[in-house]
Each structure stands twice: as C-alpha cells, then as structure tokens.
Amino acid sequence: xxxxxxxxxxEKLEPLKDALFAxxxxxxxxxxVMGCGNQHGWSEYYRGTEVLLNMVPKVKFELxxxxxxxxxxxxxxxxxxxxxxxxDGKVFVSPVDEVIRIRTRERGEDAI
Numbered sequence: 001x002x003x004x005x006x007x008x009x010x011e012k013l014e015p016l017k018d019a020l021f022a023x024x025x026x027x028x029x030x031x032x033v034m035g036c037g038n039q040h041g042w043s044e045y046y047r048g049t050e051v052l053l054n055m056v057p058k059v060k061f062e063l064x065x066x067x068x069x070x071x072x073x074x075x076x077x078x079x080x081x082x083x084x085x086x087x088d089g090k091v092f093v094s095p096v097d098e099v100i101r102i103r104t105r106e107r108g109e110d111a112i
Contacts, residue, residue, distance in 0.1 A: 001096040001109060002070045006061040007035065008081040008089040013059045019080045020063070023073065026112055029062040038086060058089065064096050066109055 008016060013030070020028060034055040044051050065073060074091055082088055101111035 001064055001099060001112070002067055003094050003096050004061075004063045004065060004070065004073060004077070005092040005094075006077045006081065006089065007033070007058050007091075008061065008077075009083065009087065010057050010059050012081045012089075016059075016061065016077065016080045019076055020061070020073070023076055025063055025065070025073070027063070031060045031062075033058050033060045037090070056087065064099055064112055066112070 006016070010032070017028075017030065035058050036054050036056055044053060061077070063073065070093060074093065077091055098107065099109075099111040100107050104111075
C-alpha cells in the first residue's frame with residue numbers, strides 16, 4: 001500500500017475530487033493548507049508599504065491506495081491539477097506499513 005499526498009491549487013479542489021471519485025478511489029482526506037515552494041509567495045502593497053506574502057493557500061489531498069493503483073492515480077492527479085504555471089503543486093508517494101479500519105478491525109487493503 002502507498003500513501004499519495006498531493007498539494008494543489010485551491011481552484012483544483014472540485015475537479016480533482018470529481019476525477020478521483022470517477023476513478024473509484026474509495027476515500028480521501030482533503031485539507032486547506034498554507035505553504036510556499038519555488039515561487040516564495042508574492043508582494044502586495046498595503047497602505048503604501050510593500051508586504052511579502054510568503055504563504056500561499058493550497059489544498060492537500062491524502063489517499064492510501066493499493067500499490068498497483070499508484071501510477072494511474074499519480075497521472076490522473078498531475079493531468080487534472082496542471083495549469084503549466086509555477087505553483088501547480090507537488091505529489092508525494094510513500095509506503096504504508098499497515099491500515100486498520102477501527103470499526104471492523106480489518107487490516108491491510110481490506111481496510112482501505
């Protein structure tokens with residue numbers, strides 16, 4: 001099993017959520033987060049003073065999936081979230097040792 005974490009633009013929340021449900025993803029966790037990458041934020045002027053806003057709003061998707069679904073879902077995430085501009089986000093994939101469904105005590109892929 002693998003955990004996929006995708007950090008994407010806020011405007012990609014609904015399109016990505018719909019694409020993942022259409023791909024039969026059984027569940028996901030979504031959170032609004034703040035962060036910065038290569039763009040390091042932007043400058044705005046407030047009352048004539050330049051203010052550096054270095055934390056950019058993003059949306060974080062977390063999924064735990066079977067190993068054989070990872071490549072397909074990563075491609076789906078990249079294709080859906082891409083705009084071609086700086087700040088499109090990142091995808092992280094890491095191993096998951098165990099999953100336990102609390103209600104039934106199912107383990108492994110049965111618990112996903």
